[in-house]
Amino acid sequence: MIMNIQKFSFTYASATEPSLKNINLPIEKNKITALIGPSGCGKSTLLRAMNRIHDLYPGNTYDGKILLQNKAGSMEDILEIKKENQFIELRQKVGMIFQKPTPFPMSIFDNVAYGLKIAGVKDKAKLAQKVEEALKGSALWNEVKDRLNESAMGLSGGQQQRLCIARAVAVKPDLLLFDEPTSALDPISTGAIEELLVELKKDISIAIVTHNMQQASRISDYTAFMYLGDLVEFDKTETIFLNPSQKQTEDYITGRFG
Amino acid sequence: MRLLINRFVLGLSTLSALIGLAFLGWILITLFVKGISSFHFNLFLTDLINGGLRNLIVGQLILAAIASVIGIPLGMVAGIYIREYGRGKYAELIRNLSDIMVSAPSIVIGAFVYAIIVVPTGGTSGFAGSIALAIMMIPIVINTTDSMLSLVPKELREAGIALGASKYKVIVDIVIKSAKVGIMTGVLLAFARIVGETAPLLFTSETSNYFSLDLTSSFPSLTVSIYDLANEPEKASRDLAWAASFILTVMVLIINLTGRFITRNKG
Amino acid sequence: MEKLFQKISLASASLVLVILLGIFITLFNASKPAIDEFGLGFITNPVWNQEVAIEGLANDEVAPTNQAESAEINEDIITTGDEMIIDEDEHSDTKTTKTIFGGFIPIVGTLLSTLIALVFALPIAMGIAVFLAEIAPKNISHIVGIAIELLAAIPSIIFGMWGLYYFAPIISDLFGGYQVSLLTAGLVLGVMILPFMAAVTRDSMNTTPDVLKESAYALGATKFEVIKDIIFPYSKVGIIGSIILALGRALGETMAVAFLIGSIFSLPSSITSPTVSIPVAMANNFGEANGLGESALFYLALILFVISFTVISIAKFYFLRGVRK
Numbered sequence: 138m139i140m141n142i143q144k145f146s147f148t149y150a151s152a153t154e155p156s157l158k159n160i161n162l163p164i165e166k167n168k169i170t171a172l173i174g175p176s177g178c179g180k181s182t183l184l185r186a187m188n189r190i191h192d193l194y195p196g197n198t199y200d201g202k203i204l205l206q207n208k209a210g211s212m213e214d215i216l217e218i219k220k221e222n223q224f225i226e227l228r229q230k231v232g233m234i235f236q237k238p239t240p241f242p243m244s245i246f247d248n249v250a251y252g253l254k255i256a257g258v259k260d261k262a263k264l265a266q267k268v269e270e271a272l273k274g275s276a277l278w279n280e281v282k283d284r285l286n287e288s289a290m291g292l293s294g295g296q297q298q299r300l301c302i303a304r305a306v307a308v309k310p311d312l313l314l315f316d317e318p319t320s321a322l323d324p325i326s327t328g329a330i331e332e333l334l335v336e337l338k339k340d341i342s343i344a345i346v347t348h349n350m351q352q353a354s355r356i357s358d359y360t361a362f363m364y365l366g367d368l369v370e371f372d373k374t375e376t377i378f379l380n381p382s383q384k385q386t387e388d389y390i391t392g393r394f395g
Numbered sequence: 396m397r398l399l400i401n402r403f404v405l406g407l408s409t410l411s412a413l414i415g416l417a418f419l420g421w422i423l424i425t426l427f428v429k430g431i432s433s434f435h436f437n438l439f440l441t442d443l444i445n446g447g448l449r450n451l452i453v454g455q456l457i458l459a460a461i462a463s464v465i466g467i468p469l470g471m472v473a474g475i476y477i478r479e480y481g482r483g484k485y486a487e488l489i490r491n492l493s494d495i496m497v498s499a500p501s502i503v504i505g506a507f508v509y510a511i512i513v514v515p516t517g518g519t520s521g522f523a524g525s526i527a528l529a530i531m532m533i534p535i536v537i538n539t540t541d542s543m544l545s546l547v548p549k550e551l552r553e554a555g556i557a558l559g560a561s562k563y564k565v566i567v568d569i570v571i572k573s574a575k576v577g578i579m580t581g582v583l584l585a586f587a588r589i590v591g592e593t594a595p596l597l598f599t600s601e602t603s604n605y606f607s608l609d610l611t612s613s614f615p616s617l618t619v620s621i622y623d624l625a626n627e628p629e630k631a632s633r634d635l636a637w638a639a640s641f642i643l644t645v646m647v648l649i650i651n652l653t654g655r656f657i658t659r660n661k662g
Numbered sequence: 663m664e665k666l667f668q669k670i671s672l673a674s675a676s677l678v679l680v681i682l683l684g685i686f687i688t689l690f691n692a693s694k695p696a697i698d699e700f701g702l703g704f705i706t707n708p709v710w711n712q713e714v715a716i717e718g719l720a721n722d723e724v725a726p727t728n729q730a731e732s733a734e735i736n737e738d739i740i741t742t743g744d745e746m747i748i749d750e751d752e753h754s755d756t757k758t759t760k761t762i763f764g765g766f767i768p769i770v771g772t773l774l775s776t777l778i779a780l781v782f783a784l785p786i787a788m789g790i791a792v793f794l795a796e797i798a799p800k801n802i803s804h805i806v807g808i809a810i811e812l813l814a815a816i817p818s819i820i821f822g823m824w825g826l827y828y829f830a831p832i833i834s835d836l837f838g839g840y841q842v843s844l845l846t847a848g849l850v851l852g853v854m855i856l857p858f859m860a861a862v863t864r865d866s867m868n869t870t871p872d873v874l875k876e877s878a879y880a881l882g883a884t885k886f887e888v889i890k891d892i893i894f895p896y897s898k899v900g901i902i903g904s905i906i907l908a909l910g911r912a913l914g915e916t917m918a919v920a921f922l923i924g925s926i927f928s929l930p931s932s933i934t935s936p937t938v939s940i941p942v943a944m945a946n947n948f949g950e951a952n953g954l955g956e957s958a959l960f961y962l963a964l965i966l967f968v969i970s971f972t973v974i975s976i977a978k979f980y981f982l983r984g985v986r987k
């Protein structure tokens with residue numbers, strides 16, 4: 138396991154009820170774990186807890202543990218993190234891709250290099266090499282290699298999203314979180330990114346939130362089905378889709394509700 | 396019948412637009428005609444003491460420039476605070492107060508600076524005038540900076556944080572950069588606004604007939620002099636006031652249009 | 663760096679509060695002599711800068727005024743060597759007259775000129791907003807919109823110049839009376855607040871969801887009816903807010919009004935008579951005023967600031983009730 142979520146509950150600042158209740162979820166190394174469920178089930182909330190991006194907004198409360206494997210191989214609870222530099226370290230280990238592509242207002246090269254520069258990489262040759270690696274790894278290199286100094290805003294939606302993936306991959310995180318990464322893209326770009334994810338998992342563990350069940354069944358190794366803040370069922374993807382043990386899961390999969 | 400009322404009302408509405416345009420045209424044409432006809436060869440080369448406007452134009456720009464050097468950084472940084480760092484009541488309070496200050500009477504600000512600077516230092520000064528203009532500028536810049544920053548989608552900030560950047564880096568490298576054009580326009584429009592102001596300068600820097608770069612005494616101001624000249628009985632003075640008015644308006648409109656042009660390109 | 667920047671930005675933001683409080687405190691301090699002397703009656707007293715005899719005092723009774731001031735005055739008289747006056751005042755340190763300042767006329771002038779501006783500008787501004795938002799095709803709306811915003815950018819002193827030499831004669835031809843008058847000032851003030859009201863109203867109207875308008879059209883409503891029954895009610899809050907805000911701005915307007923209201927400290931006998939407003943009183947008298955007179959001007963400034971602040975706050979409260987930011 139790269140991450141182990143234990144008895145995790147989460148309540149938003151302005152809410153009276155918890156949005157997540159007692160979640161127990163393992164994220165397996167070098168596998169793709171999909172979080173599926175109807176709107177409002179808490180899958181994005183759970184994903185966003187994994188890199189503690191909730192902490193940008195004060196007042197949220199949580200309970201339980203989220204254990205992340207550190208360099209030495211043991212598991213540390215990331216909910217215990219309080220210091221600024223620890224947060225930065227966490228996010229260098231656990232990256233995130235958002236639903237809307239978020240290219241920074243700078244050149245393509247600078248975008249991909251951004252995380253590296255923050256991590257302290259200064260040597261120009263090294264940066265160039267890592268940027269090329271990252272862009273190749275996100276299947277974008279051929280399309281942009283001749284215009285690395287152009288603004289990232291000129292890329293298409295699908296390209297921008299792959300740019301964001303390259304940017305996140307450049308710092309070699311252990312775990313990458315994808316929050317509905319293709320819902321704003323056309324089917325061809327979606328397909329390209331799905332292929333990319335399957336390639337990426339060789340080196341990086343992946344957790345992906347998707348409201349597209351077919352996507353989950355296409356690319357993920359494990360699937361977690363959530364409903365109204367509960368983790369209803371977690372298992373290998375084939376099992377969830379072909380032989381779910383919970384009736385709720387089956388109802389969702391077969392489209393009886395959505 | 397309904398169609399008739401509809402026609403009538405829409406006609407009135409179009410008429411209103413024409414009235415609005417008519418006023419604009421009337422004023423601009425008046426300025427142009429009266430202004431140009433009062434132009435003379437030495438207008439830009441001599442100072443008021445000799446019937447020219449040079450010292451006044453330079454003086455007004457200097458006052459506005461100094462006010463900008465003070466007001467723009469303070470306003471921008473304050474705007475960044477209330478949008479990016481501020482949490483809850485205090486930031487909201489500052490935002491509201493700043494908004495109110497934008498519409499506050501400029502003559503009151505002049506009186507304020509008079510009381511706190513002119514009286515203790517024993518006299519009017521260009522410095523006092525610049526401070527008055529700066530006080531007017533700060534809320535305007537806060538306002539536009541805050542607005543422009545609010546247009547930057549939150550996902551962009553989250554993406555920066557998700558890469559491990561500190562809040563400060565996210566603000567400087569990503570957020571401000573994204574809002575750069577809008578903020579610049581806001582700054583230009585603020586400058587255009589204060590360079591045309593008269594009331595705050597009336598008893599703080601007054602004006603001067605001579606060319607001066609000395610901020611410690613009365614400082615030449617185009618706007619204050621227009622007021623003085625217009626009140627003088629001699630026709631020559633009033634002609635000069637028209638020339639000055641024309642030049643002032645051209646200056647203000649050019650800066651204004653430049654600001655709009657910049658955003659239009661990035662629109 | 664991170665912490666430092668945060669602290670600096672907090673300090674800059676707090677500057678707004680400091681300045682605002684500073685203005686209140688400074689104005690209050692500077693008005694104190696006038697407040698002490700005239701109290702709240704200042705607001706309703708139409709007498710400005712007139713010497714009146716202090717009633718009911720014998721020559722050698724001490725009048726309840728500033729002793730130091732009267733001592734100074736006596737000194738001045740002595741040094742000019744006017745024997746006769748010294749003889750008369752020899753018996754006492756009394757002042758037999760005092761100068762009264764009452765702010766009623768400028769306050770009324772401010773309020774009335776603003777009211778005229780509002781009445782004049784409101785229909786035209788609404789009309790322009792409707793034109794920009796609903797009638798004009800996109801590119802015309804864009805250009806006319808810019809023109810209207812340029813009108814807003816014109817410095818107020820320019821409105822004064824144009825108003826005095828070109829607009830005022832026409833008004834007095836149409837309505838009789840004086841060229842520089844309450845009416846002229848109010849109307850030009852109206853032209854000045856016109857663009858702001860039109861722009862904000864247009865923006866408010868544009869927030870009406872298209873589907874709402876389409877539903878009304880689909881039922882067979884005319885454009886006017888859609889504007890009247892759907893758009894205006896929907897954007898009501900923004901519109902009212904813009905009106906109140908325009909009012910707040912007009913209250914503090916100085917230069918245009920200074921050219922056009924006449925600057926006469928008397929209640930206007932008709933709408934076409936000259937009078938004075940608070941900003942104009944300040945603009946024209948600050949230079950020469952000292953002592954109690956200057957304090958009275960500060961008192962006026964304080965009153966103006968309080969009124970503007972209140973009106974603008976009410977407008978903001980209105981905006982906050984609606985859909986903004």
